[in-house]
Amino acid sequence: MSAATTSASQPPTDASALRWRLERYEQMVLIRQFETEAERQYKAARIGGYCHLSSGQEATTVGVLSAMRESDLLVAGYRCHGFALARGVPPNAVMAELFGRRDGCARGRGGSMHLLDAERGFFGGWGIVAGQLPVATGLALALVRQGRTAAVLCELGDGAVNMGAWHESLNLAALWQLPIVYLVINNAYGMGTSVERASAEPNLYKRAAAFAMHGERVDGDDLQAVSEAAGRLLTRAREQRLPAVLETLTYRYRGHSVADAGLAYRTREEISEHQASDPLIQTRTRLLADGAGEHELESIEHRALEAVAEAVRFAEASPQPELNTLARGVYAPGSSEQFARMRPGSAYGEERLVFDGGLGE
Amino acid sequence: MSAATTSASQPPTDASALRWRLERYEQMVLIRQFETEAERQYKAARIGGYCHLSSGQEATTVGVLSAMRESDLLVAGYRCHGFALARGVPPNAVMAELFGRRDGCARGRGGSMHLLDAERGFFGGWGIVAGQLPVATGLALALVRQGRTAAVLCELGDGAVNMGAWHESLNLAALWQLPIVYLVINNAYGMGTSVERASAEPNLYKRAAAFAMHGERVDGDDLQAVSEAAGRLLTRAREQRLPAVLETLTYRYRGHSVADAGLAYRTREEISEHQASDPLIQTRTRLLADGAGEHELESIEHRALEAVAEAVRFAEASPQPELNTLARGVYAPGSSEQFARMRPGSAYGEERLVFDGGLGE
Amino acid sequence: MSATVDWPTETMTYREALRLALREEMTRDERVFLMGEEVGVFDGSYKVSAGLLAEFGPERVRDTPISEEGFVGAGVGAAMLGERPVIEIMTINFLLVAMDQVVNHAAKVRAMFGGQVGCPLVIRTPNGAGNQLTAQHSQSFDGWFAGTPGLKVLAPSNPADAKGLLKAAIRDDDPVLVIENLPIYKEKGAVSLDPELLTPIGRATVARSGSDVTLVAHSFATVRCLAVADRLSERHDINAEVVDLRSLRPLDVETVAESVVRTNHVVCVEEGWPTYGVTAELAARVQNVCFDDLDAPVERVGLAEVPMPYAKNLELAALPGEDRIEAAVLHTLGAA
Amino acid sequence: MSATVDWPTETMTYREALRLALREEMTRDERVFLMGEEVGVFDGSYKVSAGLLAEFGPERVRDTPISEEGFVGAGVGAAMLGERPVIEIMTINFLLVAMDQVVNHAAKVRAMFGGQVGCPLVIRTPNGAGNQLTAQHSQSFDGWFAGTPGLKVLAPSNPADAKGLLKAAIRDDDPVLVIENLPIYKEKGAVSLDPELLTPIGRATVARSGSDVTLVAHSFATVRCLAVADRLSERHDINAEVVDLRSLRPLDVETVAESVVRTNHVVCVEEGWPTYGVTAELAARVQNVCFDDLDAPVERVGLAEVPMPYAKNLELAALPGEDRIEAAVLHTLGAA
Numbered sequence A, B: 001m002s003a004a005t006t007s008a009s010q011p012p013t014d015a016s017a018l019r020w021r022l023e024r025y026e027q028m029v030l031i032r033q034f035e036t037e038a039e040r041q042y043k044a045a046r047i048g049g050y051c052h053l054s055s056g057q058e059a060t061t062v063g064v065l066s067a068m069r070e071s072d073l074l075v076a077g078y079r080c081h082g083f084a085l086a087r088g089v090p091p092n093a094v095m096a097e098l099f100g101r102r103d104g105c106a107r108g109r110g111g112s113m114h115l116l117d118a119e120r121g122f123f124g125g126w127g128i129v130a131g132q133l134p135v136a137t138g139l140a141l142a143l144v145r146q147g148r149t150a151a152v153l154c155e156l157g158d159g160a161v162n163m164g165a166w167h168e169s170l171n172l173a174a175l176w177q178l179p180i181v182y183l184v185i186n187n188a189y190g191m192g193t194s195v196e197r198a199s200a201e202p203n204l205y206k207r208a209a210a211f212a213m214h215g216e217r218v219d220g221d222d223l224q225a226v227s228e229a230a231g232r233l234l235t236r237a238r239e240q241r242l243p244a245v246l247e248t249l250t251y252r253y254r255g256h257s258v259a260d261a262g263l264a265y266r267t268r269e270e271i272s273e274h275q276a277s278d279p280l281i282q283t284r285t286r287l288l289a290d291g292a293g294e295h296e297l298e299s300i301e302h303r304a305l306e307a308v309a310e311a312v313r314f315a316e317a318s319p320q321p322e323l324n325t326l327a328r329g330v331y332a333p334g335s336s337e338q339f340a341r342m343r344p345g346s347a348y349g350e351e352r353l354v355f356d357g358g359l360g361e
Numbered sequence C, D: 001m002s003a004t005v006d007w008p009t010e011t012m013t014y015r016e017a018l019r020l021a022l023r024e025e026m027t028r029d030e031r032v033f034l035m036g037e038e039v040g041v042f043d044g045s046y047k048v049s050a051g052l053l054a055e056f057g058p059e060r061v062r063d064t065p066i067s068e069e070g071f072v073g074a075g076v077g078a079a080m081l082g083e084r085p086v087i088e089i090m091t092i093n094f095l096l097v098a099m100d101q102v103v104n105h106a107a108k109v110r111a112m113f114g115g116q117v118g119c120p121l122v123i124r125t126p127n128g129a130g131n132q133l134t135a136q137h138s139q140s141f142d143g144w145f146a147g148t149p150g151l152k153v154l155a156p157s158n159p160a161d162a163k164g165l166l167k168a169a170i171r172d173d174d175p176v177l178v179i180e181n182l183p184i185y186k187e188k189g190a191v192s193l194d195p196e197l198l199t200p201i202g203r204a205t206v207a208r209s210g211s212d213v214t215l216v217a218h219s220f221a222t223v224r225c226l227a228v229a230d231r232l233s234e235r236h237d238i239n240a241e242v243v244d245l246r247s248l249r250p251l252d253v254e255t256v257a258e259s260v261v262r263t264n265h266v267v268c269v270e271e272g273w274p275t276y277g278v279t280a281e282l283a284a285r286v287q288n289v290c291f292d293d294l295d296a297p298v299e300r301v302g303l304a305e306v307p308m309p310y311a312k313n314l315e316l317a318a319l320p321g322e323d324r325i326e327a328a329v330l331h332t333l334g335a336a
């Protein structure tokens, strides 16, 4: 789990700092390249369903992940490619999932919105706005019950803060003192609706006060700032069981999903303004200023491109799931026995499709 | 509509003040006597279902209603006998509803939790915790669409503020600037759960800030204080379309419902402490001090007792709904025609029970 | 839907027919207004309401935050005061977060208070699967709502009924769920421009008449059945009748029975899970009312009983495709 | 449920049997914990968890705020990490506000992520009506959950199965909804004290054997059917067999079919609305698998299709009472 293991919960400040930042830069570039390729593959009809890209949000994704420990748990919404990659899920497994293949990190069952890697502590990849909040809150409760000194990082968008699930989850987390940080990625829009048109209190981090919970906001395009804030809040959560809200201000370059041109509700000017302070460029410029070599950066960028190209090759080579596995994994192993007497009179074709293939095997 | 019509939106401060307060006192006594009688009738098995009494909360109920105009709309939860009475629904119609009779204010269909009187602007009477909030918010939206200068008063309990429906409703009301005041009756418990064990922010009125909405708290046992605050917030809502939260601190004397002894989660001492500052006694004492005569007060109390006794007589005399009306009112008039082709093959007895009696007639 | 003499028909998509219904009713009745996520500035996530914000303004085409429970409930309240809210839920899957307002509030208003207040609310939402939208976004809960007294549930399968049923729903005095369908949005058909032409609620229609077997369906399953019917006549010289339910509540059992009495064989098809689904109710009623007319058991075809997998090949296998419907027909006729 | 030699049985109420199951499983497995409104200090709104807070402490008997969506979802998350949450929902009516977490999260976890993570969650909640609880509090959505792939749904009708099925649910590795019932809580019966005795999931049982007609039911409807069966033998010399489903998903169709093959007549009864309900699925399957064995159509009896009215006389008329069940039996036998 390269990403998570090599990262301390705080960006070191001594000599190793540059190396640490270069590693983060590589993750950011990898995510950007991956998203760009995903869009290309989607348009080539090799990826289907809803496909949400995070281009422009890399500093938030990588900054937060850089502050997580291997023992911490990650939960995200449907815009989750970057989180999976930053958590160390191999690009091959992510791309294979987008292709709906057997070697995908969700065995081809989940697709773009439902990535998961339990070994790496990444618990999805969820598609219902704010639906992941109660689940993530429960993961934090389990950490406490199991006496683990770890925290949950739960990502959500600016639009999700208007769902009732946000209110109920944060109240439970604060009331029960659960080790969880709710990361609100404020990318200015929920589909075509701006934050101001959706939230009566547009300073989203302030809503934490309704639960006597700490909330703060950072520049989501500033890698160091995000990493520092996330580190502080995650440590607080782990060690003092104090939940918090971290709002990061960033911007989504592409449409809501690949199907959305993303121009009906914002101007090209607005987009290019934000691209002027592109987190990748910001980070690159600082790295150069702080002594990183142009060559070094170029080789990093080249490695990222290579990794993405390799991921596409891998995904193409991976076989489709076998048809007789359609119902596998719907229930736990051994469940076929429980369903043995359900066959008669069921809908036509059901036996072959569901029962013969095995439900829990 | 005696109650609502005769009440100004502010308690007058001149000579008529005493008369105004005597009227309010009469409503408070009526509610207390009504609840006491309802419990007696419940134990005599003449009332069934869930029956929630509001004894102890009279100053809040009457104080808020005294500030409402006839054109304002009232929405409440299931603990609604007092609200119906204070709004001017005749005790006869309320008691008949509790008895499940034809002359009940909901035709014997709703019972204790689902009182309603559309003519008087009382829109229920709802049983799902916080479920009435989105509905009340929609009533406020309709007032705006219809260009009416009126507001909605929506009652809820301290336990209801932890439901997602609270969050979504208040955000919509603030975002759309709807004329509504959310009255949070903080009676210290939601069933057996104290406010501190349920809400991470126990100062419930502060939660309005999550929507950049005004919130405040008053002593719910002080008739004048409640009336003043409600009057101010309702005027603000009517004239400036500014929603608000009004939290009133009061106490429930009886169990959560008649079925609950109400002692598993609180002590007898705690109850008697609160009864020491009984809103009825408080109001009575002040009235005497301000020149009301003992005789006058006694005759008021006697009138209330008489009204309740008469309500019981009326309810007993009112006939049960006819069996062939079982399905009436399930759909709008004329719907029988739409359902005409649904009869064949339906469950046994369905025709007689549902179709023959008429669905919408 | 009976054609009219005075008004011409025009070929348009299901999506355009729905939009036309909305425009006509909003023009006719000031009380009608739209509410939902992205219905305005974004022109609707599936573009049904495209252009209506420009035409009617933000008060009548109201964008909402992501708060289904909140704004569905707001629709209930507004309807109780005589407004005619038409709410769009992006897909039926998201009604799960608003279930309480639909089932325990909208459906209860009229009866629970003794018939004193109505709730003329319309909720429009597409069901269905087919574009690898995966487990959380590929469902059809049609039967759950159709099994709720107090609600009316409609499910048009073509542009003409899409317009006629949505208009009937908006004019109806009860809460009506209009189930649209993702794959059909782009389908074209002839639609009458008569602003007064409604498709009657509670009336199924024979979409294709035949004599050998009756296929009963609603929504996209009707489209599948019509294709299968052609296939059956071409490949097997089987003449299938297709009954399009159009309404799930009220359910028009008579039209189904009249057909089965003639064909003696019936296959019920739905886009959702058949176990405890819409086809269960159909089978239950048909066997009861046509007991002596059936030459073979009522057969059902529906979505394989699994959360929808993402992989294209698995999704195709799970869907009630034409092959599975055809096989079911051959099976029931073979068993005759 | 097969009796054991070593362990004695004890007569206790359905409520006590559920409590015993909880106590035994909490003692056996540290991962098991209770969560819900009023389960602790208040001893449970229907007293099922009475005394457990005192015995196991607040970490294992966790009172929650009124936030069903929140704590049901918290149960899903805790279960994903290997805990064994047992959640109490006061009545099934309140599951409407948590529908999204049950149907679109708990039921999806395992399949949607390729079988990598499980969700061993138990949700206990009573269904049913009968105490004038009125429209919003008298419902039974049993079929909705039973129609959701990924969930398992159990519905015990007596104390012995209440204990055996709840224990089986807690030990099961999938999300299980255990539907209890308000009127049955106080019913008494013999319950084995064997802590290892489970009632098998997916197995119906013949609660009363007979030869003339088969009554199929679950939950409280089974209690009604047993009473009607006695009545039928006394008054009409009709020997009715009663099949208690116990599991709605998996559904044991074989046991039902084996009975119908012998009796050739069947009446399916449920406490909820029959249209699009549990009895619809039963009728659909029975007519299919027993087509040649049926001497009369499958009959159904259920709650009148209206939001439950408050008035006692109307509520009694709406419920699937013994008179209506008896009449349905006489009707189906008369039609033989």
Ligand SMILES: Cc1ncc(C[n+]2csc(CCOP(=O)(O)OP(=O)(O)O)c2C)c(N)n1
Pocket (backbone or CB within 6 Å): A079, A127, A128, A129, A156, A157, A158, A159, A160, A161, A187, A189, A190, A191, A252, A256, C037, C066, C068, C090, C094, C097
């Ligand atoms: C309950 C629910 N309602 C609606 C949707 C459709 N939907 C998917 S993403 C989205 C916008 C979410 O915006 P935001 O929370 O800001 O996240 P972002 O897409 O910007 O990352 C909507 C409305 C959904 N998935 N779930």
Ligand SMILES: Cc1ncc(C[n+]2csc(CCOP(=O)(O)OP(=O)(O)O)c2C)c(N)n1
Pocket (backbone or CB within 6 Å): B079, B127, B128, B129, B156, B157, B158, B159, B160, B161, B187, B189, B190, B191, B252, B256, D037, D066, D068, D090, D094, D097
């Ligand atoms: C969604 C939902 N969950 C649970 C219940 C059961 N219930 C009815 S009243 C109540 C307590 C509400 O307390 P509070 O809001 O403080 O109001 P109070 O009873 O004190 O007036 C509960 C849990 C319900 N009716 N609806």
Ligand SMILES: [Mg+2]
Pocket (backbone or CB within 6 Å): A157, A158, A159, A185, A186, A187, A188, A189, A190, A191
């Ligand atoms: Mg956003």
Ligand SMILES: [Mg+2]
Pocket (backbone or CB within 6 Å): B157, B158, B159, B185, B186, B187, B188, B189, B190, B191
């Ligand atoms: Mg309270």
